[in-house]
Amino acid sequence: xxxxxxxxxxxxxxxxxxxxxxxxxxxxxxxxxxxxxxxxxxxxxxxxxxxxxxxxxxxxxxxxxxxxxxxxxxxxxxxxxxxxxxxxxxxxxxxxxxxxxxxxxxxxxxxxxxxxxxxxxxxxxxxxxxxxxxxxxxxxxxxxxxxxxxxxxxxxxxxxxxxxxxxxxxxxxxxxxxxxxxxxxxxxxxxxxxxxxxxxxxxxxxxxxxxxxxxxxxxxxxxxxxxxxxxxxxxxxxxxxxxxxxxxxxxxxxxxxxxxxxxxxxxxxxxxxxxxxxxxxxxxxxxxxxxxxxxxxxxxxxxxxxxxxxxxxxxxxxxxxxxxxxxxxxxxxxxxxxxxxxxxxxxxxxxxxxxxxxxxxxxxxxxxxxxxxxxxxxxxxxxxxxxxxxxxxxxxxxxxxxxxxxxxxxxxxxxxxxxxxxxxxxxxxxxxxxxxxxxxxxxxxxxxxxxxxxxxxxxxxxxxxxxxxxxxxxxxxxxxxxxxxxxxxxxxxxxxxxxxxxxxxxxxxxxxxxxxxxxxxxxxxxxxxxxxxxxxxxxxxxxxxxxxxxxxxxxxxxxxxxxxxxxxxxxxxxxxxxxxxxxxxxxxxxxxxxxxxxxxxxxxxxxxxxxxxxxxxxxxxxxxxxxxxxxxxxxxxxxxxxxxxxxxxxxxxxxxxxxxxxxxxxxxxxxxxxxxxxxxxxxxxxxxxxxxxxx
Amino acid sequence: xxxxxxxxxxxxxxxxxxxxxxxxxxxxxxxxxxxxxxxxxxxxxxxxxxxxxxxxxxxxxxxxxxxxxxxxxxxxxxxxxxxxxxxxxxxxxxxxxxxxxxxxxxxxxxxxxxxxxxxxxxxxxxxxxxxxxxxxxxxxxxxxxxxxxxxxxxxx
Numbered sequence: 001x002x003x004x005x006x007x008x009x010x011x012x013x014x015x016x017x018x019x020x021x022x023x024x025x026x027x028x029x030x031x032x033x034x035x036x037x038x039x040x041x042x043x044x045x046x047x048x049x050x051x052x053x054x055x056x057x058x059x060x061x062x063x064x065x066x067x068x069x070x071x072x073x074x075x076x077x078x079x080x081x082x083x084x085x086x087x088x089x090x091x092x093x094x095x096x097x098x099x100x101x102x103x104x105x106x107x108x109x110x111x112x113x114x115x116x117x118x119x120x121x122x123x124x125x126x127x128x129x130x131x132x133x134x135x136x137x138x139x140x141x142x143x144x145x146x147x148x149x150x151x152x153x154x155x156x157x158x159x160x161x162x163x164x165x166x167x168x169x170x171x172x173x174x175x176x177x178x179x180x181x182x183x184x185x186x187x188x189x190x191x192x193x194x195x196x197x198x199x200x201x202x203x204x205x206x207x208x209x210x211x212x213x214x215x216x217x218x219x220x221x222x223x224x225x226x227x228x229x230x231x232x233x234x235x236x237x238x239x240x241x242x243x244x245x246x247x248x249x250x251x252x253x254x255x256x257x258x259x260x261x262x263x264x265x266x267x268x269x270x271x272x273x274x275x276x277x278x279x280x281x282x283x284x285x286x287x288x289x290x291x292x293x294x295x296x297x298x299x300x301x302x303x304x305x306x307x308x309x310x311x312x313x314x315x316x317x318x319x320x321x322x323x324x325x326x327x328x329x330x331x332x333x334x335x336x337x338x339x340x341x342x343x344x345x346x347x348x349x350x351x352x353x354x355x356x357x358x359x360x361x362x363x364x365x366x367x368x369x370x371x372x373x374x375x376x377x378x379x380x381x382x383x384x385x386x387x388x389x390x391x392x393x394x395x396x397x398x399x400x401x402x403x404x405x406x407x408x409x410x411x412x413x414x415x416x417x418x419x420x421x422x423x424x425x426x427x428x429x430x431x432x433x434x435x436x437x438x439x440x441x442x443x444x445x446x447x448x449x450x451x452x453x454x455x456x457x458x459x460x461x462x463x464x465x466x467x468x469x470x471x472x473x474x475x476x477x478x479x480x481x482x483x484x485x486x487x488x489x490x491x492x493x494x495x496x497x498x499x500x501x502x503x504x505x506x507x508x509x510x511x512x513x514x515x516x517x518x519x520x521x522x523x524x525x526x527x528x529x530x531x532x533x534x535x536x537x538x539x540x541x542x543x544x545x546x547x548x549x550x551x552x553x554x555x556x557x558x559x560x561x562x563x564x565x566x567x568x569x570x571x572x573x574x575x576x577x578x579x580x581x582x583x584x585x586x587x588x589x590x591x592x593x594x595x596x597x598x599x600x601x602x603x604x605x606x607x608x609x610x611x612x613x614x615x616x617x618x619x620x621x622x623x624x625x626x627x628x629x630x631x632x633x634x635x636x637x638x639x640x641x642x643x644x645x646x647x648x649x650x651x652x653x654x655x656x657x658x659x660x661x662x663x664x665x666x667x668x669x670x671x672x673x674x675x676x677x678x679x680x681x682x683x684x685x686x687x688x689x690x691x692x693x694x695x
Numbered sequence: 696x697x698x699x700x701x702x703x704x705x706x707x708x709x710x711x712x713x714x715x716x717x718x719x720x721x722x723x724x725x726x727x728x729x730x731x732x733x734x735x736x737x738x739x740x741x742x743x744x745x746x747x748x749x750x751x752x753x754x755x756x757x758x759x760x761x762x763x764x765x766x767x768x769x770x771x772x773x774x775x776x777x778x779x780x781x782x783x784x785x786x787x788x789x790x791x792x793x794x795x796x797x798x799x800x801x802x803x804x805x806x807x808x809x810x811x812x813x814x815x816x817x818x819x820x821x822x823x824x825x826x827x828x829x830x831x832x833x834x835x836x837x838x839x840x841x842x843x844x845x846x847x848x849x850x851x
Contacts (some may be wrong), residue, residue, distance in 0.1 A: 211766070
């Protein structure tokens with residue numbers, strides 16, 4: 001076991017003071033997790049492939065689990081203890097879960113790709129199961145009784161026949177036992193689980209409703225200063241000269257000017273702002289493209305690295321088709337807008353650096369910091385307090401690096417919280433894209449060919465659930481004008497928008513009902529099941545459109561989960577689209593926490609509605625033109641449709657993640673409903689401005 | 696600068712132009728009110744002044760001298776949550792929880808003036824508060840449970 005652990009981790013385990021410890025070795029599969037393109041691991045710091053998770057019981061019976069995953073609103077601070085509790089027979093609320101701390105938790109690639117539930121939960125579950133078995137063994141030996149006569153409940157070992165009872169701590173102290181196991185040990189089957197499968201409120205809900213939870217942006221360290229960073233007027237602008245004398249003359253202000261970086265650290269946010277304003281800088285800007293030219297730019301600037309998926313054959317053109325269609329779809333750049341912007345608190349002790357920051361990739365940010373300051377990773381600690389959301393938007397460590405720069409120069413801890421405008425401008429966006437689809441269909445509604453090409457937006461969700469003898473789906477990387485990266489669901493939202501819109505177009509071409517057309521061509525039974533469930537609850541058969549009211553549907557699969565979405569939309573005389581009702585059926589294997597799953601699905605629908613209808617980053621010549629909530633609307637209470645979620649619980653299947661996939665159905669469902677009402681086929685997201693302008 | 700925060704008289708010696716949000720957070724360590732946008736668009740910074748919800752990122756500290764301010768920290772009675780706080784837990788009306796303080800304070804203010812608020816009333820009043828995680832339906836459900844009980848008076 002010890003060779004699996006680095007020196008600092010051995011110290012840490014010693015500090016646990018004995019008891020029982022289980023380490024779970026990392027599976028290769030979880031190393032192959034999917035990341036957004038913004039996250040790159042420097043080759044100098046390859047991932048240490050030691051352990052994925054560990055679990056400890058101390059001599060008082062207190063259970064602590066350690067995972068490198070982080071909580072950003074997706075509810076794993078509650079769902080992971082549920083999994084441990086099932087196996088170890090303790091209350092979920094009694095488990096302390098240490099997350100996303102590079103000094104305390106095992107290395108982890110990051111919290112993205114809906115991987116926590118399918119990979120981390122089974123690993124912790126396996127550790128808890130091993131611990132349970134060991135507790136029984138020790139107890140049987142200590143009491144000199146038959147192991148089979150013992151049971152476990154609520155943190156106690158019991159012998160029902162004799163009434164004998166003792167807490168886990170009694171056996172943990174006798175043990176000083178460590179074990180390494182592979183994640184695939186015997187675990188409790190879904191049907192016999194005590195906590196998973198049941199609704200449970202967030203374990204830290206009290207902290208959230210009382211304002212007691214400390215987000216990174218809420219933290220304060222002794223002697224801490226407040227940072228601000230000077231930003232260029234446009235992307236790629238070069239700093240020619242800067243006069244920082246007035247700022248440096250303000251008492252207690254540290255000004256940092258290192259090559260293109262200028263920042264200040266001040267005793268409070270007010271003085272920090274004033275100091276920043278006092279800096280005069282000249283920049284050389286470069287000419288850049290405008291939003292109106294985005295889609296032609298993407299098509300005109302191919303890059304290498306094309307990836308193909310799910311090619312059955314490239315036998316095109318299609319000679320079996322009665323009808324051939326060709327359509328082009330587009331998606332705009334959009335912003336994540338996590339309500340807590342990027343934030344970091346950096347603190348140096350000699351050449352050791354600690355940074356608290358809201359990121360999905362604590363170990364990646366540690367690497368970024370180590371590289372930026374020429375430190376070994378052992379001398380950098382990144383701690384991630386539960387964060388005010390991320391949605392794929394917090395994979396990177398730029399704010400952490402800036403805070404650490406300022407703290408180093410000031411010789412004091414520094415907190416840096418990006419302004420909303422900075423978050424809108426200097427973070428990264430969901431990639432824009434152009435998607436071209438060519439297809440063929442027989443008169444009886446059989447799909448005969450499918451040729452699908454995504455430019456720039458990404459390869460996620462290229463896989464079609466429809467049977468087709470001649471099928472090709474490709475992702476074509478291109479040059480792109482704005483910084484882009486991961487986003488909840490990655491490109492699967494764009495690819496579902498194009499595919500599910502196009503499927504409706506094909507249904508229309510052969511005069512078939514969109515539901516019947518899908519059911520005829522679907523080859524995936526799990527998609528079929530959610531589609532039938534959603535259509536049934538929605539009352540698809542009874543939905544009769546009018547010129548101002550339409551009904552649209554969509555379905556699909558991604559990351560091991562399955563969705564179907566039905567939307568009822570109406571159109572006002574001034575061409576405003578309103579989504580009145582949404583029914584989404586969702587299936588992700590065995591459900592862990594039904595009410596919180598429903599919460600995720602609802603939330604994804606609402607967030608997806610923004611990108612579907614009205615969110616778009618406007619830009620020109622290296623500037624973001626709408627970097628404020630006043631100019632970039634996100635869904636509000638007034639946008640809320642009646643939402644019904646139908647959950648299909650497959651107790652016979654492993655649990656998949658659910659934080660991303662439910663966002664994918666709403667955009668095509670709206671576009672299809674809009675067409676049904678108005679006869680206008682909008683092929684770009686966001687839909688509202690395109691519909692308004694009659695594109 | 697003198698004012699009353701959560702029932703306590705507080706005095707802060709600082710520039711009167713500073714924004715209330717940052718004085719609460721950085722000088723008084725009351726971090727329940729959050730920075731979300733800095734332009735009064737998201738409601739994460741909501742506090743109550745003389746029982747009315749205000750955007751503390753839009754108010755200078757000089758403008759609130761002598762006023763009575765309630766932040767989320769002042770809503771519960773020790774460990775006893777305000778009924779609206781409890782309702783947010785019971786309705787699972789949050790995901791990341793960053794908007795929650797502002798949502799709860801706006802809801803408390805609504806229920807004080809309109810104890811039997813309808814769903815339409817709730818949506819109208821909370822229109823200025825953003826939950827990017829999209830838990831709006833649950834927030835309405837949480838506030839509705841209190842409206843049905845006649846306004847969620849504390850510790851009733």
